[in-house]
Amino acid sequence: xxxxxxxxxxxxxxxxxxxxxxxxxxxxxxxxxxxxxxxxxxxxxxxxxxxxxxxxxxxxxxxxxxxxxxxxxxxxxxxxxxxxxxxxxxxxxxxxxxxxxxxxxxxxxxxxxxxxxxxxxxxxxxxxxxxxxxxxxxxxxxxxxxxxxxxxxxxxxxxxxxxxxxxxxxxxxxxxxxxxxxxxxxxxxxxxxxxxxxxxxxxxxxxxxxxxxxxxxxxxxxxxxxxxxxxxxxxxxxxxxxxxxxxxxxxxxxxxxxxxxxxxxxxxxxxxxxxxxxxxxxxxxxxxxxxxxxxxxxxxxxxxxxxxxxxxxxxxxxxxxxxxxxxxxxxxxxxxxxxxxxxx
Ligand SMILES: [Zn+2]
Ligand SMILES: [Zn+2]
Numbered sequence: 258x259x260x261x262x263x264x265x266x267x268x269x270x271x272x273x274x275x276x277x278x279x280x281x282x283x284x285x286x287x288x289x290x291x292x293x294x295x296x297x298x299x300x301x302x303x304x305x306x307x308x309x310x311x312x313x314x315x316x317x318x319x320x321x322x323x324x325x326x327x328x329x330x331x332x333x334x335x336x337x338x339x340x341x342x343x344x345x346x347x348x349x350x351x352x353x354x355x356x357x358x359x360x361x362x363x364x365x366x367x368x369x370x371x372x373x374x375x376x377x378x379x380x381x382x383x384x385x386x387x388x389x390x391x392x393x394x395x396x397x398x399x400x401x402x403x404x405x406x407x408x409x410x411x412x413x414x415x416x417x418x419x420x421x422x423x424x425x426x427x428x429x430x431x432x433x434x435x436x437x438x439x440x441x442x443x444x445x446x447x448x449x450x451x452x453x454x455x456x457x458x459x460x461x462x463x464x465x466x467x468x469x470x471x472x473x474x475x476x477x478x479x480x481x482x483x484x485x486x487x488x489x490x491x492x493x494x495x496x497x498x499x500x501x502x503x504x505x506x507x508x509x510x511x512x513x514x515x516x517x518x519x520x521x522x523x524x525x526x527x528x529x530x531x532x533x534x535x536x537x538x539x540x541x542x543x544x545x546x547x548x549x550x551x552x553x554x555x556x557x558x559x560x561x562x563x564x565x566x567x568x569x570x571x572x573x574x575x576x577x578x579x580x581x582x583x584x585x586x587x588x589x590x591x592x593x594x595x596x597x598x599x600x601x
Pocket of ligand 2: 347348349350351352353354355361362363364365
């Protein structure tokens with residue numbers, strides 16, 4: 258049999274300092290258990306700041322939705338299937354994978370778009386275990402919501418639920434895409450009766466939080482504490498900012514038995530253990546991405562709330578304009594920005 262001639266694909270290269278050039282890269286061939294996915298949409302993420310400004314050896318993009326175009330030996334997913342790609346290539350065999358906590362895998366093989374080529378190129382090669390079939394009835398751009406926005410958002414809310422069984426109010430610190438995702442998933446999971454408050458300095462994003470049914474608090478005109486003056490203190494605060502000052506205000510603000518969930522990586526938190534934790538029986542939890550199995554739960558939620566969740570996507574760019582997509586996103590007046598492959 259004649260060897261297949263190596264095909265190439267045109268991919269954006271993150272050269273650093275915001276420079277993105279297009280260059281040819283070999284189109285991958287799926288090995289055993291692997292899938293070649295033709296990317297249709299990839300959402301821009303704040304975690305790509307380092308790659309954008311300080312260059313990347315791999316093709317970035319980790320909120321990927323695409324169609325299987327080739328399956329390697331033993332892969333069971335049919336060609337033509339639309340799916341979302343889970344960031345972490347989990348081993349499936351370690352203690353945490355076996356109990357469903359794939360986001361805590363002890364032998365992770367890849368973080369797609371960070372350690373291995375991701376979704377801003379036209380094709381991405383994945384191990385089949387991280388491909389989640391979304392079904393043909395969900396549009397590719399909307400399906401990207403299943404990843405960082407719904408997945409990370411829902412997991413943070415469910416982390417709080419794991420220690421608090423009577424959540425009546427929830428504060429979300431930061432109205433970036435993760436904060437908006439947390440707010441939306443809080444409304445979907447906890448119900449409309451639970452008060453959701455979102456704080457930020459960015460007025461565009463605060464308006465978006467209001468559209469999602471949250472009370473928006475503009476920190477240009479007051480502190481988080483002032484926003485709660487005269488109200489019951491929140492049972493849960495979810496920090497998506499990664500800022501020590503935000504976390505500090507949140508821990509001071511929480512009701513008795515309240516839960517602070519830290520989602521945004523970054524700075525620290527100064528805990529006075531007696532005052533903040535022991536006496537009021539508060540909890541502080543971390544929340545990292547989400548377990549793979551949550552994708553099925555969240556696909557059902559997405560089907561039930563398409564238009565509501567679709568509001569979080571505010572801009573779409575063809576991949577040829579990927580730099581414009583990032584530059585707009587960094588300015589902050591956006592919800593989720595989607596980069597779409599043309600002609601797919
Ligand atoms: Zn992301
Ligand atoms: Zn594992």
